[in-house]
Amino acid sequence: MTDRLIRLMRIITLVQAKPGILARELAERCGNSERTIYRDMDALSAMHIPITHLGHGKGYAFIGNFALYPLDWSDEEAMAFAQLRNLMDDIKPLLPSGFESAYEKVMAAEYKHRAEKEEKMEIVGREVGNTWMERSGLQPEQPAFLIELFVAMLKQKSIQADYSENAHEEKGIAIDPYYIILLENRFYLIGYCQQFGVMRTFHTNGLSNVKPLKYGFSKDNFDLQAFMKHKWALDKDSLQVEFKIKFSEWSMERIREEGLLVKPAKVDRDNRCYHFKVSVDQEYTFVRWILSFEEEAEIVEPSYYREVMRHQLEKGLSLYK
C-alpha cells in the first residue's frame, strides 16, 4: 500500500517535471510495467488529481497550474505537520479556503519524499508555509515571534522588525511578509522591504523585535517560483563565490532535459563548464548539489572547494574501508 502511494506521488512529480511524459517512461522510472501506470492513472483521476493525457503519443500533463513541491523536513517537523490535523478545527477561521485539500497534498508529497530522500532545494509554498509556521512556532528552538510572523503573513499585514546580518544591523525596518521558506533546515522570510523598495530575503534568525503593523499589503503578481528560480543565493548583499563546474556529457544531457535549479552566470559549452555565483552561506547546499552528480560533475574552481569536496568524499569512503 505504501509502495503504491509512493509510486503515485512519484508519478505526480514526474508529470509535473516533464509534461508530456509517456506511460512507457513513467513505467521505467517507477520500475513497474505500463499496465500498472495505467491503473495508477485511473487511481489518480479518482482522487481528482488533475492529470490528463494529451492524446496519442503526447503523454500526460497537468491541467492548469497544479503543482506540488517536495519537502525536506526533519522527522520532528514531519511529525509536527502531521499533528496539525488535530489543531485544524481550532484555527479554522484563520485558514484560507482550499487549505484542507492543500494539506492533504502536502502530506502525500511528504510520503513520496521520505521514500526518495532526494536532496533538492525545497520550497514550502504559501498555504503550506502558513500552516507550517503555525506549528513550528510551538517548537522550543524556534524564536517565539515566528507565530507573529505567520499570522502577519496570513493576514497580509506588514511588520516592523530589527534585522542583523554579518554584523550589519538595521533598526525598525518595515517588511511585507510574503512567504516563509525552508532551505537546508533554515528559515527565510521573503518579503518586500519598504525602506529599500525591493524584495529581500531575511534569515529568520537575524530578525528581532518583530511587531505587527496596522496596515496591510498586497502581493500583486509576485511569483515565488520565478523568484526562487533565479536565486541560488538568497542574500543579495552577502559575499559571493564563483564556482566553475565541469560536467560530463551525460550530466550535460540531464541538465538540458531537467533544467537547472541554479542559474549559471556563464556557460562554456565547448568545455562543458558552467560558472555559478553562489553566496557564501549557501555554499554547502551548492556543494551538496554538485555531490549529487557523483562522478558526473567536477568542481574546477575554486581550489578551496575542491578540498571541501575531497574531504566530503573521504568522509563517506571511510565508512566502507
Next chain:
DNA sequence: ACTTCCAGCGTCTTTCATTA
C-alpha cells in the same frame, strides 16, 4: 496508446490453538 482478461504472488484478515 490503451483495455480486457487471467494467473501468480504477496499481504491482510480471520479463525483457532496455545500460553501466561
Next chain:
DNA sequence: TAATGAAAGACGCTGGAAGT
C-alpha cells in the same frame, strides 16, 4: 481472560498476452 502465534483463506496488486 487477554495476548500471542500459526494456519488457512480472502483479497488486491501486478505483469504478460492478446485485443481494440
